[in-house]
Amino acid sequence: MKTKLNKLVVGVGASLAVMAAGTANADIKIGIAGPMTGPVAQYGDMQFSGARMAIEQINANGGVMGEKLVAVEQDDVCDPKQAVTVANNMVNDGVRFVVGHLCSSSTQPASDIYEDEGVLMITPASTSPAITDRGYELVFRTIGLDSMQGPVAGNYIASLKPQRVAVIHDKQQYGEGIASAVKSTLEDDGINVVMYEGITAGQKDFSSLVTKLKQANVDFVYYGGYHPELGLILRQAQQAGLDAQFMGPEGVGNKDINTIAGDAAEGLLVTLPPSFDQKAENQKLVKAFQDKGEDPSGPFVLTSYAAVQLIADGIEKADSKDPYEVAAALREGTFDTPIGEVQYDQSGDLKSFDFVVYKWHSDGSKTPVK
Amino acid sequence: MHDVMYFLQQLINGLTVGSAYALIAIGYTMVYGIIGMINFAHGEIYMIGAYVSLIVITGLAVTSPAWIPLVLLVALICAIIVSSSMGWAVERIAYRPVRGQHRLIPLISAIGMSIFLQNYVHLAQGSRNIGFPLLIEGGISLGGGEDGTFQANLSYMQLTIFIVTLICMTGLSLFISRSKTGRACRAVSQDLKMSSLLGIDTNRIITATFVIGASLAAVAGLLLGMYYGSIDPLFGFIAGLKAFTAAVLGGIGSIPGAMLGGLVLGVAESFTSGYLSSEYKDVVSFGLLILILLFRPTGLLGKPEVEKI
Incomplete structure (x- = not known):
């Protein structure tokens, strides 16, 4: 009996060690949460296509702080109930940075969970003012407000x-x-x-x-x-x-x-939002989308791209993977993204955005x- | 004059949707009348009818620019065939094995079937709204329109819905009252065990009920899909709920009740949107249901149920 127990302890200890080693070399998980199905799935397509492209290009350029970005994709069907489940899954998966959600009614309840659990969230599409007026520290967006x-x-x-x-x-x-x-x-x-x-x-x-x-x-x-x-x-x-x-x-x-x-x-x-894909400085990026057979002209493609890029830039700037430090870096800095120069105010809203x-x-x- | 025309237009809007509700409600009421269960998968049969007719119409439009009434007829026939076989299969697979058991078991089985069919169409056709081409355009003016006053119109699409509903309802009434199967249907609805003792093949009659209900739902699917302009895998659920309300309103188990219930519900919804606000549409229709159930628990035309010994 005793040997059995010993074996068990050793076994558990070994697997813990493996897990610890795993996290030390882990890639940086970027959660992408939005509707893959349901009546507004076409907006989700834009979001996923923009975010995937950003992850791909950042990894091709050597990743962030020497680590690769890995996408964790989840479907919230643009349903507030499903969004809460998705947010909890993200937290359980160890995701610390999320690009999403898309519909304001989904982003609202999900953001409560992210804020409580220390996950930084950037929505590329939700325009409801209520999302950022609660004094949350970890909630940002790359789109304007209603x-x-x-x-x-x-x-x-x-x-x-x-x-x-x-x-x-x-x-x-x-x-x-x-x-x-x-x-x-x-x-x-x-x-x-x-x-x-x-x-x-x-x-x-x-x-x-x-x-x-x-x-x-x-x-x-x-x-x-x-x-x-x-x-x-x-x-x-x-x-x-x-x-x-x-x-x-x-x-x-x-x-x-x-x-x-x-x-x-x-x-x-x-x-x-203005047609970011028409801007001269984005033509190389537009070409990259077209080479993949994707359409970069949707309103949320480049805002999603920018959201991933801001997370990457924020991590680099803060020199840390701690969401709170990244959030502080995002509020301080000025970032050059496909949607133009980005500066954040205290609430996590863009200082300027034109419709x-x-x-x-x-x-x-x-x-x-x- | 102005207000009369507005009233008339809202009445037409209400009757149009109401007749389609009535077509769907027949399926609920007939099944309830015969085996005393609520077929919650019926809304999905209606939705599948709409999808099948859209597929046929698009297919025919691509292959050959045919004469429109012919296209519609072919689409209607295909929709009826697919939907009624669905109705038949649903009864065979999900209801017959659990018939005669506790009431809740067929009910849960029905809800399961409904979820299955909804998700099946989700996977097969995608979850987006698909546009339904309007093949019957134009309409007739019913008056008004001088010096900027309100002009009431009856579109040919609405007219088609009225006529088709009328034909279906008359056909069904004749079938139930005159034909041999119809007489058997009435007998089975009065007493299932007794009619089986008297030599009626009750299984066949129950199947027939499902098939008739499903065919009418398919007709409604084609008509409403085209009238509204878009379909999605969830729209059967909402329509099913409304039609179920209509069936209960009119007195579940009663065929004339389902017709009346559908029309009353459609007109109530239309007048609420027209004179009050669209926000109160569902409040008024379900409020009406509660009131009727409070004061006439058997519905408008239902007969009080006598406990069978």
């Missing part, structure tokens, strides 16, 4: 001088947040908002809503939410003969809206209008 995007959209709408505006949203954190920012900007600009209404995400019948918009004689509709619902609203509005200009945030600006709305998507206005108004076309392309 509070920046809303006024850009609102002021642009005001410059068109519409007579009667309707603001619709999907009652989710992202959609309602941005819709209310647009509404208050419009009201400050003295524009007549005749309707402010929520719909249910996942709903498919908008005939009553469209009839109501027609009855209210609106000439401009702002929608806060994602493309599956706006695509249907556009299509059903066109069938009902509603003659109004539509506009939405970056959550509606992707090619899937064209497969749903068809030619009803022509002329839709969208606020998007641009685009006109969307029925073939899925877009042209800047401002």
Whole structure:
């Protein structure tokens, strides 16, 4: 019995030693959390493609502090419940740096876990102001805020001088947040908002809503939410003969809206992050994406790339893999990334980020209008 | 005049969706009427009907630019064939082996089937919303529209939904009241054991019930998929929930009840969105359900259940 126990102790001790040795030489794990499946998976594709490319290129250049970056990818389906599970998995996997999540409603609950467990998180896509206004130390983003995007959209709408505006949203954190920012900007600009209404995400019948918009004689509709619902609203509005200009945030600006709305998507206005892939200094990177057969033009591809790069640069600058030290380094430094020069304020938001108004076309392309 | 037209338009919107709810609700109500179980996989059968018709329509459009009514007819037939075989298979695999056991067992089996079918389509077709081409365009004006007043329209798509629903409902009523199988259906729903003693092949009748319900769901899948404009693997779940509500509202087990329940639910939803706010749509429809269940537990047209000895 005693020998057995001894053997056991030796065995456990040996495996512990192996594990310890393992961590000493370990690669740096970079968690990538976003929707691989579900209705907004195409945004997840952008995120994963950008982050993978960054990891690949950083490793090709010798890694970070002599160590390789390793991606740990998890699917949160853009569901807040799933996001919590994913965040816990990341923590259990020993991941200390996460690029994600994508939807604001997922990032919000996940960020609580990361902050508590000492994991540094950079979201490449969540624009809800609530995520960074809680004084968290380890939460960053490489995208602007609804509070920046809303006024850009609102002021642009005001410059068109519409007579009667309707603001619709999907009652989710992202959609309602941005819709209310647009509404208050419009009201400050003295524009007549005749309707402010929520719909249910996942709903498919908008005939009553469209009839109501027609009855209210609106000439401009702002929608806060994602493309599956706006695509249907556009299509059903066109069938009902509603003659109004539509506009939405970056959550509606992707090619899937064209497969749903068809030619009803022509002329839709969208606020998007600037096309980083058009910048001259990014052309080498754009080429690298194209060589892999990937499309770098999505709004979150290069923000995800930048998020990985910022983690790497932060580790180098802090000369430490401790997330708190990296966070402090990110707040102090100025970093040169594909999305431009990055500086962070105390809350973890970018000091400056521009949203641009685009006109969307029925073939899925877009042209800047401002 | 202006308000009358608006009212009319919302009524048409409500009746359109309501007729489709009614088509799906038939499946719930018939199965409940005969074996007293709720077939939770029924919403998924409807969703599969929509997917099959979309695949057929896209396929036909690619291979040959055919005459549209013919394309629709082919799509409808394919959807009905696939969905009804699904309905048949679901009954064979998931319900028949557990029939006659405690009520909860078939219920859990049904929920399992629903999850399975949903995820199957997820894997086979992807989880994104797929656009459904609108093949029936245009419409007729019902009045209004002068000096910027509201103009009510009845689109040909809505008209098609009304006509097809009417044909299906009439066909079903005739089938139930006139045909031999229909008479057997009624007998089985009154007393399963007794009718089996009297020589009715009850297994065949139960299968027939599933197949009829699934075919009507497939019809609804094609119509609603095209009317809404996009489909995804989850949309059967929501529609199934609404249709189930419609069936309970009308009195579960009663076929005219399912028709009435569907229409009432559709119109209630449309008027809530139209006169109150889209936010209250589900609140009002489920609130209505609670009220009816409180004051008429058997639903609008249901008969009180007599305990069978």
